[in-house]
Amino acid sequence: xxxxxxxxxxxxxxxxxxxxxxxxxxxxxxxxxxxxxxxxxxxxxxxxxxxxxxxxxxxxxxxxxxxxxxxxxxxxxxxxxxxxxxxxxxxxxxxxxxxxxxxxxxxxxxxxxx
Amino acid sequence: xxxxxxxxxxxxxxxxxxxxxxxxxxxxxxxxxxxxxxxxxxxxxxxxxxxxxxxxxxxxxxxxxxxxxxxxxxxxxxxxxxxxxxxxxxxxxxxxxxxxxxxxxxxxxxx
Numbered sequence: 001x002x003x004x005x006x007x008x009x010x011x012x013x014x015x016x017x018x019x020x021x022x023x024x025x026x027x028x029x030x031x032x033x034x035x036x037x038x039x040x041x042x043x044x045x046x047x048x049x050x051x052x053x054x055x056x057x058x059x060x061x062x063x064x065x066x067x068x069x070x071x072x073x074x075x076x077x078x079x080x081x082x083x084x085x086x087x088x089x090x091x092x093x094x095x096x097x098x099x100x101x102x103x104x105x106x107x108x109x110x111x112x113x114x
Numbered sequence: 115x116x117x118x119x120x121x122x123x124x125x126x127x128x129x130x131x132x133x134x135x136x137x138x139x140x141x142x143x144x145x146x147x148x149x150x151x152x153x154x155x156x157x158x159x160x161x162x163x164x165x166x167x168x169x170x171x172x173x174x175x176x177x178x179x180x181x182x183x184x185x186x187x188x189x190x191x192x193x194x195x196x197x198x199x200x201x202x203x204x205x206x207x208x209x210x211x212x213x214x215x216x217x218x219x220x221x222x223x224x225x
Contacts, residue, residue, distance in 0.1 A: 042215050090158065102163040107157035108157040
């Protein structure tokens with residue numbers, strides 16, 4: 001375990017479902033991130049939270065809705081997804097935004113939209 | 115705009131060989147550079163972090179170097195093993211918190 005825990009590890013959902021991905025870290029980090037990794041593509045940054053405030057939304061469709069209730073928890077709420085949203089969703093954290101001491105990643109949630 | 119490139123995209127070597135993975139970046143004003151390992155379908159594991167003031171970092175059989183002026187970093191793996199087979203990613207942070215990744219090098223070490 002890296003210190004960043006993601007649940008669930010795997011998720012299969014229909015296009016009309018609503019589900020949530022959870023990320024938790026107890027490293028004392030203040031910045032948290034959601035990344036999307038599709039097959040054969042580089043990692044894409046989706047959202048950045050710094051001290052619970054969203055500081056970046058990288059043109060992500062509104063069917064993805066992030067929530068950061070505190071510096072230790074980050075959620076990604078999903079609704080009316082498309083099959084092309086199937087991917088590995090990775091959460092990361094760092095001491096601060098633009099971290100000088102590196103990022104820690106979770107193991108990811110493998111999402112399949114059917 | 116910072117861009118990160120990794121060469122080669124894929125590499126296959128026999129067990130025991132020493133190898134070098136390359137990473138280049140276009141903007142030398144970086145805080146640090148981080149090397150990650152990713153196994154298929156899994157998350158990223160941090161291998162080495164080199165601060166902008168450092169020239170290299172070592173961890174076991176891994177050695178990463180950084181040459182900011184030329185915009186390059188290398189990851190040296192000594193005495194490769196089949197368990198080293200994975201995708202290796204290098205990344206640099208922007209000052210807005212965005213971690214900019216290369217495309218990765220997929221390594222296969224054959225027994």
